[in-house]
Amino acid sequence: RIALRRMPSIRQTLQEMGVKVREVFPELRRGTRRGGDGPRNGTAPTPLTNYLDISIGTPAQTFKVVFDTGSANLWVPSYKCSPLYSACVSHSRYDASKSRTYIANGTGFAIRYGTGSVKGVLSQDIVMVSDIPIVQVFAEATALPAFPFIFARFDGVLGMGYPSQAIDGITPVFDRILAQQILQEDAFSVYYSRNAPLKPGGEIILGGSDPAYYTGDFHYLNVSRSGFWQISMKGVSVGAEMLFCREGCSVAVDTGASYITGPAGPVSVLMRAIGAREVAEGEVSARPAGPAPPLLPGPVPALSPPLQFVVDCEQVPQLPNISFHLGGKVYGLSGPAYVLRQAQYGEDVCVVAFSGLDIPPPAGPLWILGATFIGHYYTKFDRRHNRIGFAAAR
Structure with missing residues (x-):
């Protein structure tokens, strides 16, 4: 542990x-x-x-x-x-x-x-x-x-x-x-605490998972790309309407990422659907959401996007759910789950934890589920069976 x-x-x-x-x-x-x-x-x-x-x-x-x-x-x-x-x-x-x-x-x-x-x-x-x-x-x-x-x-x-x-x-x-064959299972699980003041910030368990961190059962999806922690997704919904990935798409589950990331075009459409605005770093004046610019290439996380999507903080409780259709189940995130309240340059800003990133073939196009998602769905990476499991986090 x-x-x-x-x-x-x-x-x-x-x-x-x-x-x-x-x-x-x-x-x-x-x-x-x-x-x-x-x-x-x-x-x-x-x-x-x-x-x-x-x-x-x-x-x-x-x-x-x-x-x-x-x-x-x-x-x-x-x-x-x-x-x-x-x-x-x-x-x-x-x-x-x-x-x-x-x-x-x-x-x-x-x-x-x-x-x-x-x-x-x-x-x-x-x-x-x-x-x-x-x-x-x-x-x-x-x-x-x-x-x-x-x-x-x-x-x-x-x-x-x-x-x-x-x-x-x-x-x-x-x-x-x-x-070394010392683990109970050929797997590891990742729990992120959503309670900001709580220390530690979460726990990684090598060799299994801890029932204290989740409710219900794990539901598993086989990896869709051999040698990568990627699975198949069957849709992304806003409220009751499926907007993207109707024909299926690939998604990486990435502990090294904070935001949920998708192709720049769909993410911009998604942001418009929830009424988010695009603002430059440090600005509070808004303009309609447009295509997100390309971001720094790199094999590990380095920097959050230079243009942020924000919403009015008082509107967060009324925001629609954004849901991901994975393996016959729907994993939803409420507004408070995908919006981060941050103090920026003396002001409270509510930043939507999504970013646009166009990853070219053969690796892309690709959606990425980072800590924003993992914080709500306790995640198990199973090497023996080449699958990823999700359970509702406590």
Whole structure:
């Protein structure tokens, strides 16, 4: 069992500093188009505010990492990272020279992001996840882009995806744990607390689930794309009307994402259907919702959208349900479930937790269910049977 810690997201950190996202990332201004082949694993561009602690080395060096089902590698900043990379200096760094169980590998490693690449070298050491020690090959990041990582409160990323997603063919952490045959089930479950002041922010259970976190039974869907935590969806409804995905579509269930993400066009239509307005970062004057701009490509969450969809806070209780049709069941979210009340630059703003992101083939088009959804539906990732289960969260 692993407790999750709730911490400020990159967006919240910027707001505390009085800095607007679009001032830090000029390429995110409206109308800017970026090339590239899009996200390598289809995660939404909004960071989780829940992180977990792991340790690497002997004696243990502790790191805060994002738990990400949309990727399959473990990386943390390295002590070898030059002070010129300010994002390295502001985070915990792995020092191989202080670990007596370190084994050099030296193979180069890189993950591409929209604002640059995380680069480094592979190393091997003992990694402790919860109380489970494993011998793990991981990446020491020796080059870390200042933006957005200098604003991130997490140190690195722990990928929980399938081995086929792993860069350089590295066996993922969870597969190393499975090989020890110590878990009750070849599965893990994720619970996110919806009570903002509550600590911890949730819990990850390796090897099963906890009935205290859900009511009723789990309902399972087989993964629709081999080697990825993706399933088939049969529709997206607003109120009683099915608006999208009538012919079926793919959806990724991603613990490394906060928002629910869909293709930009349908998300804009959906926002108009609930009466949401589109506002630029830090603005309160509204304009009709239009197509969402393309967002930063990247294999893990980095930044929330530069244009937000907002609603009048007093209207939130009257908003229609938005429902997802999955495996013969309908999973609905009420207005208060998909709207986040945030203080932005001295004002209360009610932000709709949806974003538009066009992921090109073959990975896309793709919908992504992040923490907004998982917080209401306790989620179990079953590797033995290659399926994902949902149950109503308590």
